[in-house]
Amino acid sequence: MAGNFEMSDIGLLTYYLGIEVLQHKDGIILSQERYAKKILCETGMDECNAVQSPMEFGLKISKANEEEGTDEKDYQQSIGCLHAIPITHSTRYRLLCRLVKQLLKYRALARSFVQVEIRSGTPTSFWFDEWSPLGRIIDLTEMQGCIALGINLNATVEFVIQNYRSRRYRAEHLITIDKEILKLRAQGLTEEDDVVKWKGKGNVFRPCFDIHQTWNSIRVPQSKVQWYKGLWFAGSTPKYSVMSWLAVHNRLATGDRLLLWNSQANAQCILCNSAVESRNHLFFSCTFTETIWRNLTRKLLGQNYSHIWSQVLDLISTHTVSGETRFLLRYAFQVSVHSIWLERNGRRHGKVQRHPSILIKFIDKQIRNRISSLRGRAGTSFNNAMVVWFSSRD
Template structure:
């Protein structure tokens, strides 16, 4: 994206020379979010770094794709209320937001239960352990890693929309958008000649049953 990995959101929005269009749909979504932030960002506000992991232009099984791993920010003067912005019923912590919140847990379950089957969990530490399991079947591991990042990004985006006064997307709409985004990614990779994407798409459809 042309953004330094150590950049703050303010630096990414205001001072970096970013490419505005990307081949990867997820990067275009991030670009759209940065443009929204640019409209609302105040120069006097203190910012924190939210960029983590390795960002690459193409998906790689080992790293699970473009790593978008937001940190739930510490409560500061701009947000005194620490209640979860999505469910309004519990303190907002990383473990609650991903994915024990009544809103986010339904999204994660819809996307991930068919992939993980009997190993399904919505506990953060257990999910992290699962996506790090290199002994898992490659198709299953690929899907759960990409699903994890897709849901993570979608939940974080909806959380930020609420904080900025916007409305949540209906659950059915968001579930459909995430599923379509994952299928589009697999199709794009297949069209680019990546081996095994036909079988991967079949596997993904099987997880939707």
């Protein structure tokens, strides 16, 4: 990751989003004690006595007409802080259970990707690890095999090779297992560690794990879409790429999609208030967003300029423009999609509305910052990007 992104090592994680992270050799402990004490101090309750319920049982509350007004935002902020407290307790437990259940679904699939090459046989389970061409021995014999072969369920390969006594079996699968044990005994064990091998490209097992080859082995291959180059390119920022990817797949909760879930939902575009909000309207047919897009890309595209979604997608995916201009166009597209969507969400949730000129300045700053971080990298062609970008600005 350090080769693709600017990173710095600041040591072990100790505090993140209100959660203390205590790392020991026996595990990791998550705590929100410091966060809870901070809330108590800010609300003036740090010296109060601890009780099971913060309110007297059966207390009736009425409106105080003669009291001075209070700022409701302070109350809302305090209550909002309390919502984050259970994250390391019941919520953490539920998330952990969900994660474990999801992982357990892939047990059968994962077994076919792992093999063990026996050297010493010490850490390898005779019954549950796939150390022979026969596969997992427990799958061949089931639990009755322990009695039939006289081998304990917890036995390792090393223990079996050293202590197994061959017998005459009638069942064909037991005869095959017996031969496999005697074959490995004849080869002999060494003092080296067993080698765990992972299945990769071409179903070949190798002593190293390759996530790319594993992913290609378990997924159903699909033909490449034309627009992928416009989203996943050198110098892109992951959060902007993911947001753009969601937009391309029309997965953003725009007004037209909200209507499919709730016919009473307000589907009007909150930026221009003149049309139903859809993906194609929001990017960039809306008068609000078209102003932003035009200001950022009009000079970059020249005669090829367009604000129609399908045409914009073609422009960033093909070689209509080249070099630094193509990178700037793609990056401007992604930052614009991300910033416009955040502005749209902010307005729907009552935040202060921003003028297009403010968003233009913000996007312009993000692009300049990205160019500055990329310039000077070995093997890249971003050295002239800042000159091209400045020449396209008014």
